[in-house]
Amino acid sequence: GENVEQHPSTLSVQEGDSAVIKCTYSDSASNYFPWYKQELGKGPQLIIDIRSNVGEKKDQRIAVTLNKTAKHFSLHITETQPEDSAVYFCAAKTPREGGKLIFGQGTELSVKP
Amino acid sequence: GAGVSQSPSNKVTEKGKDVELRCDPISGHTALYWYRQSLGQGLEFLIYFQGNSAPDKSGLPSDRFSAERTGGSVSTLTIQRTQQEDSAVYLCASSTPGPGAEQYFGPGTRLTVT
Numbered sequence: 001g002e003n004v005e006q007h008p009s010t011l012s013v014q015e016g017d018s019a020v021i022k023c024t025y026s027d028s029a030s031n032y033f034p035w036y037k038q039e040l041g042k043g044p045q046l047i048i049d050i051r052s053n054v055g056e057k058k059d060q061r062i063a064v065t066l067n068k069t070a071k072h073f074s075l076h077i078t079e080t081q082p083e084d085s086a087v088y089f090c091a092a093k094t095p096r097e098g099g100k101l102i103f104g105q106g107t108e109l110s111v112k113p
Numbered sequence: 114g115a116g117v118s119q120s121p122s123n124k125v126t127e128k129g130k131d132v133e134l135r136c137d138p139i140s141g142h143t144a145l146y147w148y149r150q151s152l153g154q155g156l157e158f159l160i161y162f163q164g165n166s167a168p169d170k171s172g173l174p175s176d177r178f179s180a181e182r183t184g185g186s187v188s189t190l191t192i193q194r195t196q197q198e199d200s201a202v203y204l205c206a207s208s209t210p211g212p213g214a215e216q217y218f219g220p221g222t223r224l225t226v227t
Contacts, residue, residue, distance in 0.1 A: 006155070032213045043117070043204055043218030044156070051213055089155060098169050099144050099208070101216065103155040 002027040002094050006104025014112055019080050021107045023090035024072040032093040033073050034101070035064060037086045044089060048075070080111045115139070117219035119205050125225045126195055134190045134222045138207030145188050146206045146216060147180055156204060162188065163210065195226045 003026040013019050025033075031052040036044035050057045050064045050073065057064050061080075066073040077084055087108050091101040118137045126132050138145050147159040158172040162182045173179070177195075182188040192199055202223050206216040 034215070036218075041220070043206075043220045045218070046215050049213070049215070091156075093213075098161055099163060099214075099216075100146060100158045100161050100169065100172070101156075102158065103148075105155040106153075 002102040004104045010108045012110045019077045021075045025092045030092040030094045036089045119219040136188045136205030142207035144208045148204045150202045
C-alpha cells in the first residue's frame, strides 16, 4: 500500500521568513495530494491540495509543488506569521485504495515573532 | 452550515470496558471516514463508508474495533475490551463522492484508557 514520509518533524522560523515542508510517497498511482493544518485541540483543516495532472498550485502565501517523477511534493509558506504556527500534515490518495488518505507524520511549525 | 460533529469530546474509560464514539457528518456527504491519531503521530486510517457500498475496513487494527453507519448518516465507532494502547484521538471526516473531494474533519474524540 501507499506510504507517505514527511520531513522535517519540527520547523522553527522567524516571522516573515519562508517555510518549506517536504513529503515523498511510494505509490506512483497516487493522484491527489492534500495538505492539512491542525491547530491544538482541533481537527485537521484542508489548506491546499494538488492533483497529479498539475505541477504547482498557489493560493496567496501558500503554494504546493508536485514532482511525479521523483514522487515528492512540497508545501511552501511565504511571509510566515505567528498564526501559521500549527502542525501540518501531507497526505496522498490512491485510486485503487478508494477514498482513504494516507498521511505523513506531521510537521510542527513554529513561527517566532 | 454545520460541520462534522463528534461526541463525546473526551472519554476516559477503564481498561476492559467498551466505548462508543459518535460522528455526525455534514448533511449530504455520502462518504465518511474514521482515523486515529496517537500522541504526536500522523493520522492512521481505520474505516471508510461510501454510500450503500460495503465499507473498507482494511485499517481496523483488531477485531475489537467495529463501526457502523445507520441510514447513510450518523456513524458509531465501537471499541470493545479497551486496552491502554487504544488511547488516542479518534477523528471522523466526511466528504462528497469523487476522487478529489475534500475531507472535512470533526474536532475528534480524545479517548484515554486507564
